[in-house]
Every structure is written in structure tokens, then in C-alpha cells.
Amino acid sequence: MENNYSMLFPCPPSSSYQIPITSGLNGQSSNAFLGLKANNNDQIISVNHDHDEDEKRDEGSVNVVNDQQGVKKKGEKKAKKPKYAFQTRSQVDILDDGYRWRKYGQKAVKNNKFPRSYYRCTHQGCNVKKQVQRLTKDEGVVVTTYEGVHTHPIEKTTDNFEHILSQMQIYTPF
DNA sequence: CGGTTTTGACCAGCGC
């Protein structure tokens, strides 16, 4: 039970997504990170595994003048991609998970005074998207929804990741 | 200067 966090970020099993949180978190052991889950600060609120094949949206090029974007397979019924949503109690809504994200949109959702941000993984061929949203009821809770699976290994060191983790521990009341 | 964010417009799905 070293890295239960890997289940939160869908990734190919071959990429051996391991977050070696050894130390650095103010001298605490690696179990300090797992305390986040144990304290029920992070929880997967909805995971819908759609058996439908998530077709590649062919968004490799950025200058694509897509005439029809949502209409791709008329015979199919709206092929939904698997989404992995979980919420985190944190003051920072940019939870850096090691991948590089580019923001491509922001919309205000109803029943929520906080806008929702849309991010896309900046990697050629990797169409992973995520959206972060903050609850209007409890602004300390950030809901992050991942969509898709990364087809490439992690791009950054875990230094920054640990940094964010330490921030999360600072702001968590536990 | 190149990559990223911002922000309004555009589009599709859905309910009425």
C-alpha cells in the first residue's frame, strides 16, 4: 500500500506510475501521505467505467479546423469516456500530478459560484483531459475529474508533487 | 519569442 494515489490518476499499467514519496515532508515517513486518504480527505466520488471504446479524437494537431467535433460516430451512442472524479480538500485548485496541463476553457456552472476549469494534457497524442471545480458549499473542497488515460510516462519529477502534497497537509485540518 | 492563460463566441445535447 505504498502508492494508493496511483488509482486516482488513471495511467497505463506499463508506465509503472510510482510516486516514491520517501521523505521531505517535514521529516514524516511516507505514510504521512497515505494519511490523506485515511483521513477521508480524498475520496472518489464517481467512477464510471464505460465499456464503450474511447475512440481517439485525433487532436494531435492544434490547428485543426474541426468542422464537426462532437459528431464522430453516428451509429454509436455518444461514446462516453471513462471519467475518474475525486475530491480533495485543498486551498490550491491546481493539483499538480506530474503531468503538464494546458488550460483551454473555463465555464461557470450552475448551482456553483465558482467556475470550472478545463485542462488538457500537453503531449502529442495524449488526449487526457481534466477539469477542476470547487464546491460552492465548501470552498475548501476541489473536485478534479480526469478523463482518459495517459499514454506516456510522467514528465516531471516528484519534487513539485511533494511540494503540493505538503501544501495539502498544511491546509488540511487533520 | 514561444508557450500558456484568458475570455467571449460557438456548438451540441437536452428539456420544455
Place this chain on the structure above:
DNA sequence: GCGCTGGTCAAAACCG
């Protein structure tokens, strides 16, 4: 069909 809502585009602004 119309309006609302959510998701994306894309051009300009921003930033290192």
C-alpha cells in the same frame, strides 16, 4: 423550435 447548460475553440493577452 427555443432557451439553457456544459464543453471546446481560438484569438488576444499575458508571462517566463
